[in-house]
Amino acid sequence: MRLFLDHARTIQVSDIDFRYFDAPTEVEDLGEQFANEELRLFGPDGFSDAYGGGQPVPTVHVRYMVNDVEAAVAFYTSHLGFTIMSKTLPAFADVARGDLRLLLSGPASSAGRSMPDGRQPSPGGWNRIHLIVEDLAAEVHRLRAAGVRFRNDIVTGPGGSQILLDDPSGNPVELFQPRRD
Numbered sequence: 787m788r789l790f791l792d793h794a795r796t797i798q799v800s801d802i803d804f805r806y807f808d809a810p811t812e813v814e815d816l817g818e819q820f821a822n823e824e825l826r827l828f829g830p831d832g833f834s835d836a837y838g839g840g841q842p843v844p845t846v847h848v849r850y851m852v853n854d855v856e857a858a859v860a861f862y863t864s865h866l867g868f869t870i871m872s873k874t875l876p877a878f879a880d881v882a883r884g885d886l887r888l889l890l891s892g893p894a895s896s897a898g899r900s901m902p903d904g905r906q907p908s909p910g911g912w913n914r915i916h917l918i919v920e921d922l923a924a925e926v927h928r929l930r931a932a933g934v935r936f937r938n939d940i941v942t943g944p945g946g947s948q949i950l951l952d953d954p955s956g957n958p959v960e961l962f963q964p965r966r967d
Contacts, residue, residue, distance in 0.1 A: 847887045851909045852955040855879050855892040861954050862888065865934060866917065886915065909955035922947050922963035 852858040859879045862868040868888065873879035877894040880887055891897035891907075900906050919925045922940060926949055930936070937950040937958060946964040953959060 845885050847889060848915055849889040849891055849897060850953070850955070850957045851898065851907045852890050852892055852953070852957065853909060854954060855890050855895075857954040858890045862890070865929060865932060866959065883917070888915065909953075909957050912958060914950065914958040914960050916960045916962055919961050919963055922949065922961055925961055 850858070855873070855876055855878060859870060859873060859881060862881045862883075863870060866883065868881035868883045871880045871882050871887065877892050877898075879890045881890065882888070889897075898907055926936070926940060929951060935952045937952060940947050940949045944965070946962055948960055948962045950958050950960055
């Protein structure tokens with residue numbers, strides 16, 4: 787794998803430190819650990835394509851603990867329109883949709899390590915990402931046909947309609963259709 791880095795800055799990916807340089811510099815031979823992985827690295831203007839694209843990307847970052855990173859990537863990319871930004875399986879991957887960067891951290895990731903009091907980070911709960919859709923009923927129909935699990939049925943309130951679904955690890959995702967005047 788070859789990465790092209792530009793900008794003076796050091797970052798760490800797993801146990802490997804990378805140094806950004808003022809002029810574009812090629813970094814090769816990162817070892818088998820990253821041989822078949824996609825990596826994208828931070829630059830001064832945000833997350834940028836490791837191969838020099840320099841495209842600005844998400845400004846909101848949310849971390850979800852997941853049981854199986856590969857299954858989570860497949861779920862978010864296949865069902866909810868996310869694109870893969872990077873992956874270092876089985877520990878970690880991140881996906882993006884619009885201005886949202888979703889960090890998917892498995893048990894082998896640094897985010898999956900036990901807390902000092904012994905608690906173990908785990909998926910689930912009720913905090914969630916909120917995705918706006920144009921036609922909630924059509925999305926629910928499409929996702930149910932694909933076997934996606936929902937926590938409830940569509941509910942409607944003063945701001946619009948919503949429903950909660952679970953990713954493969956049990957993390958909630960809210961689909962929301964704003965009220966139309």
